Every structure is written in structure tokens, then in C-alpha cells.
Amino acid sequence: MARPRAKGLSRRRKGDVATDRAVYDTIRRAMLMGRLLPGTKLAEPALARVLKVSRERVRKALHRLVHEGWLEAVPNRGTFVPALTVEEVREIYDVRTMLETAIVSRLCAGHGPPEAQRLKAHVGEERIAVRNDDRGRLFGLSGEFHVLLAELCGNEQLSKLLRGLLTRSTMHFSQAAPERFHNCAGPHDHADIVKAILARDTKKAAKLMLDHLLGLAEWQSAWRPPSTPVGIEEAFRGLSAVKRPA
């Protein structure tokens, strides 16, 4: 039929899944960088204006983030950055304890040379980060350690589940200024756990993981995130959805 287009521009690409990912990643990155504090409202028009995308894209990304537990949606009100209660943090670490003690037990029973190699490599990287006092890298590695343990079990469902739990429990860490991240006990605990796994000492490994998570939960529960909301424009300053400055 070749009908002439009514409005002017609208150069529309095909199933542009790349832009969707970019918007989603940008918002998530802003949260990981600690720029979005609990209580902040993510208004759709403001986000669309700042990220230079249409409102529908923002809406879709927000819905996805809500489904994944990063944000909270109130009907007819908007989407907000959630404030995890100490009870929620305790519950999340409780579930993590159940899963991760089982994981280290599993790894003690059945791991081979390649798994041992990856564990030792990760501990080495953490040690380097500590030596260089690279807080940002250490922050990322500390979380990835737990994901690595899950992945070494060779269970994709388990990895996905633990990854979701980690994002929720590290949200607090992110909401604190991540450049101030300092966890001297973390890398040392990780090294001990790996040592126990390599020695196939199941009881010791499980106990170390239990104590490690208990310590993390206690330290995290003691800290309360600030509650002064910040504007959207300044929160996303320097971040862009269309071009990755990476």
C-alpha cells in the first residue's frame, strides 16, 4: 500500500533490543554506583528526557527492574528505590546461608583440577586488589566470589538464583558510597574458604562460610543508608543510554 508516513521523523529500527538493554543497564549502573538512594522516585518523563529515549522504553525497563526486585512499583504513583529493612537483609542472608553452605559442601565432595584452578585464580586477584587498595575492583570481586562458587557447581538454576540474591543483598553496599567500601575481612575469609575446599574439609568449609555470611549480615545490618533523596538529573549525570562511555 505504501502509505506515506504522517509525522516527520520516526526512524525506527527493527526489534531494537540493544536500546532496551542499554536503558536497563544504565539505571542498574546508577543504582550500583550508589547514586539512587532509597525513597527516590524514578519518574518516567524525567528518565526519558535524561536518557534521551522514549517513555515506553523507560517504562519497560522499569517494569523489568521491578520484577527483578531492584525497584518497587506503587500503582498510579510511580516507581521507587526500595529501602530494604533490616529484617529483609537478615532473611536474604539466611537464605544465602542455606544455599552457600550446601554449595561449599558440594564443592568439597566433587571438584576437579579446573575448579581448583579457578578458585586459586580468584583468590589471587582479590589479593592483588587488596595490595593495590583498589576498592572498586575489590567490591566487584567480593560479590563475584560467591557467584563463582555457585557456577562451579555446574547448576545453571542455582547460579541464576544466587545471582538474584546477591544483587539484592549488595544493594545496601551500593547505596553506601562504594568508593568508601572497605571490607578487610572479606578477602581473608574467601582465602580461608578456598583453602578448606581444596583440602576437601567439608565441615570446616561450611563453618567458615557460615561465619563469613554471619559477619557480613551483621556488619550490613548495623549500617543504615541515608534517606536524603537526590534529583534524577544529577543522579544520571555522565551516564548515557545510547553511547557507552566504558
Added chain:
Amino acid sequence: MARPRAKGLSRRRKGDVATDRAVYDTIRRAMLMGRLLPGTKLAEPALARVLKVSRERVRKALHRLVHEGWLEAVPNRGTFVPALTVEEVREIYDVRTMLETAIVSRLCAGHGPPEAQRLKAHVGEERIAVRNDDRGRLFGLSGEFHVLLAELCGNEQLSKLLRGLLTRSTMHFSQAAPERFHNCAGPHDHADIVKAILARDTKKAAKLMLDHLLGLAEWQSAWRPPSTPVGIEEAFRGLSAVKRPA
């Protein structure tokens, strides 16, 4: 401003979240009833026509179901009923084993009279269902038993997680004709597990749960769902999104 509406009808209620839930529940119910076989395509116009709702509502419900793992979306192709592989089933039951053995251990260590009462009540209901040969009720109760154990731990995160795992692992059961559901070992296993919990025998309870899940996984993996797709119209015959015949 009171601008006259362009088109005729469109009597739109307020933030109608009830319709959204109805559409979502209807599709989910059709899956639980085993009417949607793996490989079936859930086309949006067909669903909208059958359920008597707009396409956007269907679209939103489908997106949610995709995100929760009930369905699979292929870009520009459509939404399909997934076919779980035996490997996925094995992995899901592996994760469930980790969580649920920890749950029964937890319950052995710390449960009071109200928890004991609810456990005994559930076992009683299952016994009644077995006596009456009520397959549908037994099918529901068998799943709820595991959710009940998680809820008795008083951990909301744990309950939500296990609920998601259950929906995925029971999808196979649903895809078999549920009226043919017959699990003579299930209720008996459940009664034994409850007995061990009430006796606070941690090792025995964990072992019983482990064997129970192992048996379920083995039985479930042995069975392969049929792969003859069925039309949308007949799959949703009798089901409605606007009025619940319940």
C-alpha cells in the same frame, strides 16, 4: 478541558489491576490444567479474542509470565510454552534439595506448638484427599506442603524463592494430564517427614526429605510430555478472564 472523545465506547475504569490479575491467572490456570503443551504458541490476538480483553493486557500478562519462567519469548516471533529438559528438571530439584533439607533442619531445631499444629493439619488433609481419591486436591496439597514448610520458617524471601522453584518443577506434572495424577508415595513421605520434624530428629528428617525429592526427580525425569500442540480456542474453552466460574 472536557474534550469530546473521538471514538465511541472505551469505558475505561481506573487502574484496573483486577483485570490484569484475571488474565494472568487464567493463562496460568490453563497451564496448571495441562491444556497448554510444550511448543504451543500463545499468539496475542488469539488470546485477546478468546479472553475478551485488549491485546495490551494480554501482552503485559505474557511478559510477566515470561519473566517468571512460565513461558519463553522469542523476539519478533512470539511467546511459547517451554519444554523443560531433563537437565533443567534435575538442576531445579538439586536446588530444592539444598534449600529444603536446610528447611527441615531449621524446623527441627526451632518449632513451637502452632507450627506443629499446622503440620499435623496438613497431613490430615492429605490423608482425607487420599481416602477420597481426590486427585485434583491431592495435586494441590502435595505442592503446598513444601511451601508450608518454607513458610513455617518465617522467612518471606525463602517462601517466595521456593514458590518459584515449585511452579517450575510442577510444570511437568501439569503438562501430564493432572486428572491422571497419582503419587501414592507423596503423602506417605510427607507424613514421615512431619513425624521426624515433630520428634526433632534432624538427621532423619533431612534424610527423608532428600529421599523424597530424589524420588520425585527420578519419577518426573522418566516421563516425557507429549509434543502435539493444541489450538488456543479449545485450550481456553470454559476459562474466562472477566468472570470467574470458580
Added chain:
DNA sequence: TGTCGGAATAATGTGCACATTTGAAATCGA
């Protein structure tokens, strides 16, 4: 002066109109 109430404004929610893409039927050629 403080509070209650209504109007203006901004934001959310949703139906609708196309553009793009896919799948398959139809047509053509060997």
C-alpha cells in the same frame, strides 16, 4: 494563622494506529 477544600498541573495507565518482521501460500522456472 492554621487548616480545609478546590482547581491547575504533572504523571501514570491504556487503547490505538501504524511500521517491521515473520511465515506461508502462490507463482514461476527448470
Added chain:
DNA sequence: TCGATTTCAAATGTGCACATTATTCCGACA
């Protein structure tokens, strides 16, 4: 007759317009 190419219809994806809802602001009244 079979295979490859073209054509066409249906489905998916997305921007847009507008109704509905919440919030804010401002003035009247006690």
C-alpha cells in the same frame, strides 16, 4: 513435479494521544 523466489496476510513491536489519577498550589473560612 519439485524447488526456489516472490507476494501477501497475520503477528509483533512501538510511538502517540488521551483518560484517569495523584500532587501541588492557592485562596477562602473558621
